[in-house]
Every structure is written in structure tokens, then in C-alpha cells.
Amino acid sequence: MFSGFDFDVIGRSLPYLFREGMAFTLTLTGIAMSGGIVFGTLLAMMRLAKFPPLALAAGAYVNLMRSVPLLLVIFWFYFLVPWIGQWLIGATQPVRVGAFLSSAITFTMFEAAYYCEIMRAGIQSIARGQVSAGYALGLDYWQTMGQIVLPQAFRNMLPVLLTQTIILFQDTSLVYVISATDFLGAAAKIANRDGRLVEMYLFAAAIYFAISVAGSYGVKLMQQRLAVIR
Amino acid sequence: MISIKNVSKWYGSFQVLKTCSTEVAKGEVVVVCGPSGSGKSTLIKCANGLESFQQGEIVVNGVSVGASDTDLPKLRAKVGMVFQHFELFPHMTVTENLNLAQIKVLGRTRQEATDKTMALLKRVGLESHAPKYPGHLSGGQQQRVAIARALAMDPLAMLFDEPTSALDPEMINEVLDVMVQLAQEGMTMMVVTHEMGFAHRVAHRVIFMDQGEIVEDAGTNEFFGSPRSERAQQFLSKILQH
Numbered sequence: 001m002f003s004g005f006d007f008d009v010i011g012r013s014l015p016y017l018f019r020e021g022m023a024f025t026l027t028l029t030g031i032a033m034s035g036g037i038v039f040g041t042l043l044a045m046m047r048l049a050k051f052p053p054l055a056l057a058a059g060a061y062v063n064l065m066r067s068v069p070l071l072l073v074i075f076w077f078y079f080l081v082p083w084i085g086q087w088l089i090g091a092t093q094p095v096r097v098g099a100f101l102s103s104a105i106t107f108t109m110f111e112a113a114y115y116c117e118i119m120r121a122g123i124q125s126i127a128r129g130q131v132s133a134g135y136a137l138g139l140d141y142w143q144t145m146g147q148i149v150l151p152q153a154f155r156n157m158l159p160v161l162l163t164q165t166i167i168l169f170q171d172t173s174l175v176y177v178i179s180a181t182d183f184l185g186a187a188a189k190i191a192n193r194d195g196r197l198v199e200m201y202l203f204a205a206a207i208y209f210a211i212s213v214a215g216s217y218g219v220k221l222m223q224q225r226l227a228v229i230r
Numbered sequence: 231m232i233s234i235k236n237v238s239k240w241y242g243s244f245q246v247l248k249t250c251s252t253e254v255a256k257g258e259v260v261v262v263c264g265p266s267g268s269g270k271s272t273l274i275k276c277a278n279g280l281e282s283f284q285q286g287e288i289v290v291n292g293v294s295v296g297a298s299d300t301d302l303p304k305l306r307a308k309v310g311m312v313f314q315h316f317e318l319f320p321h322m323t324v325t326e327n328l329n330l331a332q333i334k335v336l337g338r339t340r341q342e343a344t345d346k347t348m349a350l351l352k353r354v355g356l357e358s359h360a361p362k363y364p365g366h367l368s369g370g371q372q373q374r375v376a377i378a379r380a381l382a383m384d385p386l387a388m389l390f391d392e393p394t395s396a397l398d399p400e401m402i403n404e405v406l407d408v409m410v411q412l413a414q415e416g417m418t419m420m421v422v423t424h425e426m427g428f429a430h431r432v433a434h435r436v437i438f439m440d441q442g443e444i445v446e447d448a449g450t451n452e453f454f455g456s457p458r459s460e461r462a463q464q465f466l467s468k469i470l471q472h
Contacts, residue, residue, distance in 0.1 A: 137306070138308075
């Protein structure tokens, strides 16, 4: 059945696929995850703030990001980031931003909206009395958040945060619109160069599948362990 | 130490506190009792600014709680509070629970804080539980840890919000014993509780609240011997008939 195919192309291109492509994909996923969780947590705190302008601004941002297709956001940021950079540092011409930096910023900003909603639910899951106890000891808002609320919220939400990260890992393949060479992009380049579309796309799908399934399984294991600790 | 003057509070159009006034002098133990929903918990939460109020004034150790320029965290650090549901931090060990605010708020070193912590845990009889997490302790033990956590700040006064209401009956006494000892050492205490035996034993004064009002504010013997108001009489007969 596979007589017309040449699967050797995979073996030949493995170093390129992983050292270039997968390195890009994993670095982008890592940056967007950590940046997105930090920024998303700040957004969640803003959304829950008692100061209406702050809550409204954060709410508007989150709703906007969650209502626009990621593909469009990547596209727009790619063209906007140089101009924003120019405006920020007052340069005379748009700042050159590579595909990697542009996608790192885009994914961080985009994923922050989703991580925000997860952290918001996490913060709300912490009993009001915990906050009162922190305040009663003389801790201020930031100390109460940082020492008492967020560590517990983060722990409660860890499985959901990681599940969102698996989605993020798959979504990074959309950087093809700005011609960045992530894992899928690398596979596509080889596929087109050698005329081995079926082989390369099958292989790429298998790798995304394997990593995502392994990640989900890891989350499941962690969930069971967390359930024991609590 | 704690002076409450004409304090009123509303939730929307519902008035939970109606021009409440009372004083707690240094070294005095005052028990606040009354039916549920009478506003007694709300009143003591106003005393350290955990609840806001719209009218009146509360002065604690010379500082006005409701004033906009009051440094509330600084004030709260001097007033210990014990909650109905303990509110220990479940992600920290007992030692970390006691150390946290000593280090973050009082600026003690980890060593100073831990020394204080161990001394207090010994005092409430729980030094062997120092490395455990709150989830592994019984309710009575958790509440004793919570009292120790408040004492670690060397508070000028202690507020207790129904400290034994969430406990199984056999654990109530171990907590009350700690509180009695504290009272005998001269700690200024404001205690919301239904434990009339405790009130009888250590309280200098008893405040009876109903529907947001302070109905009766009398010396302990006077309160139990001859409550003046009909509502206090009814409440006492209900609570003491067993």
C-alpha cells in the first residue's frame, strides 16, 4: 500500500525538523505559557478589582481577544508590532521585529485572555475567609494575593492551565501565516522541496498527536496526585 | 482600647447595625451574644476594618478605623482575629502559618519568627504538630493554631468571631481553655460566642444584640442575674434551658 511512498525522507530531515522546527515550537509555547500566565493573572486580578475602570478595561481586552480568530491576531500583530515599537521608543521608522519575537508577543497577549479566565475562576474558588484572614494579620492586598490567594488558586487550576497549554502548543502551528519555521513549517518546507507531502504531513500529525496525548496523560496523573494531597 | 460610637451599617436598604455604641477597656473581656443575624459578627468585623460601616466612629488604640487616611494593615497587625472556620492557610504548614505575617508584616527574621512560633505552639499544646499541614489536624487543633497565629503578632487586643461554633462538641473545651487562660493573663478580648459558660466564667461584661441593635450592655453578673430587656430574657431562657 505504501509502495509509492518514501518514508526515508523523515529520517533524513529529522535534525532539521527538531533542531529548527520543534525548538521554535517549544520555545514559543514555553514563552507564551509563562508570559500568558503572568499577564493573565494580572488581568484576572484587574477583572476582580473593586475599581470599575480597571475591571472594565481588563474585561474588554479579554472579550476582544477571545472574540477574534487567532489567525487574524497573528496577522495583525505581525504588521502592527513594528509600528507600536516605533511609537514606544520614538524611533524614526518602524522597528524591525523578527517572526519569532512577533509571534512570542502575539501568543503571550492572546493566551493571556484565556489564562485570565482560568485564573479568575481559580481566585474566585478561594473562600472569602482566606482573604479576611490575610488582611486580619496585617497583610496588604499584594501580600494577601501573592502569599495566600494566588498559590492556592494556581494549585487548584493547574490541570486546566496545562490543558490550555496543550491547546496553545497545537495553535503555535498557525505561525505559518507569517512564514515562521515552527515544527509544522519545517515539515512543510521539506515536504514541498522533496515532493513528499503525504509522508511529512503524516509524520507531523503523529508527532503533534504523541506530544499532546503524553501531555494530557501527564495532566491526568498530576490531577490524581493533587487529589490525594488535598 | 476599642471604642465604638453610634455605628450604623447598611447592606443596600437593609440596616444590619443600628447606632451601636460600646467600649472595651484595656484588659477587659467582653462577650457579644445574641440570636443569629443580630449583627454581632458584623460588629466585631467592623472593629478591625474587615467590614466597612457608613455612620459613626470606631477608635482602636487611638486610631480611627473608618478614617480614609488610616493605615488599615498596620492597625490590623495589632488586633488579633480568630474566625469561626479557622481560616488557616491550607497550603502552608502550621509553622509557616504562624511565621508568615511575623516575617512579612513585623519584619522579624525567620529565626526570630520560628522561635516565637514554637513558644506559642507549646503554649497551646501543639508543638509536635508544627511541621504538619492544617488539613491533617482536627478542628479543635486547627482553631488553637489559629489563636496562636493571631498571638504571634503580639496583639494589643483579640477579636473572636464564634470561635467554637464550627467545632464538634468534644473539641470545644480545648479551645475555650486556651481562651480562658488568655483572659486570665489580662488580654483585651471581644468575643462573639454562644458559650454562656465561658461568658459567665471570664467575661467582665456581656453585650446582647438583636436585629442590629445593642439591646443590653451590662456587667456579667448583672446580665445573667437580672437581664433588663425582655429580648435578652427570652434569649437566655432559650439558650440556658438544657
